[in-house]
Amino acid sequence: MSKLQSMVLRFPESSSLDAVGYTLYIEPEGVEVTHNSPGYDLVNFVTVDNIVETDLSGIDGISTMDGVYNIGVATIDDAGNESSLSTMDSVPLDFVAPNPPGPLSIG
Amino acid sequence: MQILRVVLWLTIFSTSAFAWEGLDYYMYFGTTDEGITAAWSPGDGAQKYQIRGYHKEHKVYVDFGITENCEYTVVLPRSGHYIFEVRSLKQVGTGGITYAMSEWVQSIDPSVSTVDGNHRGWWVYGCVAPPGNLFF
Numbered sequence: 001m002s003k004l005q006s007m008v009l010r011f012p013e014s015s016s017l018d019a020v021g022y023t024l025y026i027e028p029e030g031v032e033v034t035h036n037s038p039g040y041d042l043v044n045f046v047t048v049d050n051i052v053e054t055d056l057s058g059i060d061g062i063s064t065m066d067g068v069y070n071i072g073v074a075t076i077d078d079a080g081n082e083s084s085l086s087t088m089d090s091v092p093l094d095f096v097a098p099n100p101p102g103p104l105s106i107g
Numbered sequence: 108m109q110i111l112r113v114v115l116w117l118t119i120f121s122t123s124a125f126a127w128e129g130l131d132y133y134m135y136f137g138t139t140d141e142g143i144t145a146a147w148s149p150g151d152g153a154q155k156y157q158i159r160g161y162h163k164e165h166k167v168y169v170d171f172g173i174t175e176n177c178e179y180t181v182v183l184p185r186s187g188h189y190i191f192e193v194r195s196l197k198q199v200g201t202g203g204i205t206y207a208m209s210e211w212v213q214s215i216d217p218s219v220s221t222v223d224g225n226h227r228g229w230w231v232y233g234c235v236a237p238p239g240n241l242f243f
Contacts, residue, residue: 007243008243009241009242009243010241010242010243011238011239011240011241011242012238012239012240013238013239014140014235014236014237014238015139015140015236016138016139016140016185016186016235016236017139017184017185018139018184018185018186018235019235019236022238052238071241073237073238073241074237074238075235075236075237075238076235077185077186077235079164079186079187081186081187081234081235082235083138083234083235083236083237083238084138084234084237085237086237086238086239086240086241087241088240088241088242091243
């Protein structure tokens with residue numbers, strides 16, 4: 001069982017009073033991230049001093065990525081509407097653990 | 108705070124009526140963290156103006172406030188489609204809190220509303236505000 005390094009994404013929370021959550025969209029570098037990109041609901045985020053924090057290594061589907069990506073985050077309100085995206089380009093993600101060392105021996 | 112300026116031309120004591128559903132409305136877009144300023148022409152005898160919005164999806168009126176000016180900046184409380192409405196107030200008697208009120212005039216009524224100086228009804232759609240800049 002490998003152990004992944006945490007990578008905490010942070011952003012100021014939406015000022016909308018009816019905001020209830022966020023969705024992360026992700027594309028490989030060079031591809032524009034949009035609302036049609038593969039999306040992941042941020043279900044395990046915490047908000048500290050109006051800053052939202054979420055550990056990307058804990059998101060199924062992202063925790064196997066290894067490469068450079070463009071990411072975007074949208075606010076979701078209680079009606080299911082999504083905001084425009086706050087984006088960040090060229091984010092290196094590496095959640096693929098190296099192979100373990102070979103068999104141990106005592107010589 | 109960003110200001111999105113829209114103009115509602117107010118006809119005090121208007122009695123006009125329209126089959127609004129069949130008309131071509133203009134849609135202003137803003138977000139729930141922006142200030143949206145509606146303006147109107149003075150009504151004869153008006154001392155104050157009351158502004159409210161009708162939230163179409165929730166079918167509720169939102170009281171925006173009262174002003175002595177002919178414009179008012181609103182921050183929409185939630186996402187959705189809004190019709191703006193304004194009416195004139197004139198104090199009557201000496202009690203200080205009793206007002207005679209005009210009818211409400213609505214932003215979707217092209218007889219009292221303008222877009223770029225032309226008579227046309229309008230709505231405002233408030234989009235949910237995005238989060239701030241991302242960082243690690």
